[in-house]
């Protein structure tokens with residue numbers, strides 16, 4: 379599981395770091411540098427990008443219903459995970 383190229387990747391984010399910050403990214407709460415790192419990661423990472431897209435759609439949906447302020451990040455994450463599971467199940471069939 380160790381990444382031998384990690385030493386030169388100090389300015390690059392890992393997938394989990396990107397996913398951790400997706401909400402802040404979408405909310406525009408990050409510094410321009412961090413935003414740029416996430417954007418750069420999403421461009422090259424085929425694993426995170428679908429999650430980002432999914433999350434963006436989901437967030438817009440929540441915003442529309444004015445629930446986003448009420449939902450704590452942990453709850454948002456759980457709802458998001460549920461949606462993601464649904465989506466995955468759909469693709470499996």
Ligand SMILES: [Zn+2]
Nearest residue numbers: 393423425426
């Ligand atoms: Zn990634």
